[in-house]
Amino acid sequence: MQKLTTSAAGLVASARxxxxxxxxxxxxxxxxxxxxxxxDLRDVRERERTGFIPGSFHCPRGMAEFWVDPxxxxxxxxxxxxxxxxxxxxxxxxxALTVATLNDMGFTCAHLCDGFSTWEKAGGPVTRDA
Numbered sequence: 001m002q003k004l005t006t007s008a009a010g011l012v013a014s015a016r017x018x019x020x021x022x023x024x025x026x027x028x029x030x031x032x033x034x035x036x037x038x039x040d041l042r043d044v045r046e047r048e049r050t051g052f053i054p055g056s057f058h059c060p061r062g063m064a065e066f067w068v069d070p071x072x073x074x075x076x077x078x079x080x081x082x083x084x085x086x087x088x089x090x091x092x093x094x095x096a097l098t099v100a101t102l103n104d105m106g107f108t109c110a111h112l113c114d115g116f117s118t119w120e121k122a123g124g125p126v127t128r129d130a
Contacts, residue, residue, distance in 0.1 A: 012093045015100035020110035022086055024122045027112050030086060031055065031125060037078060039064075039109075041089045041098055042116065050116065051126040053088070061089070064098050068107045079107070088112035088119075 006014075022030075030036045031053060038056040040047060047058065057078055059067055064087075066074040079085070087102075087109055089095040095111035102109050112119075120126050 008093070012096050015096040016092075016113070019096060019099045019103060021092075021096075021113035022110050024112065024114050024118045024124065027086060027088075028119075028122065028124045030084075033084075036084045036086060037081065039085055039087045040116075041087055041094050046090060046116075048129065050090075051120070051128040053116070053119065054125050054127045056088075059087075061094050061098060065101060065105065068102055068105065085109035086112060089115050091115040091117050 027038075030038070038053050040052055040056045040058050041061040041064065042052075042058075043060065044058070052058070059076070063074060066072045067076040068079040069075055070080065085108070087095045087099050088111060089098075092111065092113050092115040095115065096113075099109050099111040
């Protein structure tokens with residue numbers, strides 16, 4: 001087995017030290033704001049199993065860099081809007097890494113620091129597909 005020089009937790013800690021983090025209660029207040037796009041990075045199966053934030057845009061983690069880049073053949077128009085972008089995953093690890101990378105690309109965004117794991121318990125609205 002190869003010896004890692006940095007752990008996944010170390011990468012996340014490094015990312016979190018240099019990105020904007022939004023707490024769950026503050027994020028709940030952003031749900032109905034028309035100037036905010038909440039971006040869900042979780043796998044489609046996670047969304048199906050636990051529900052999702054109403055109005056959130058689903059962007060699989062592996063496509064984020066390509067979907068925000070206007071020069072990419074995979075670019076999505078939602079990311080061309082002059083809005084605040086708040087990314088989230090289940091626990092805040094994937095979203096921290098994503099936001100750090102997107103910030104490095106020049107795309108300004110923040111992430112939900114505790115992820116979706118605390119959302120519903122904190123009173124955040126959840127949509128479940130029938």
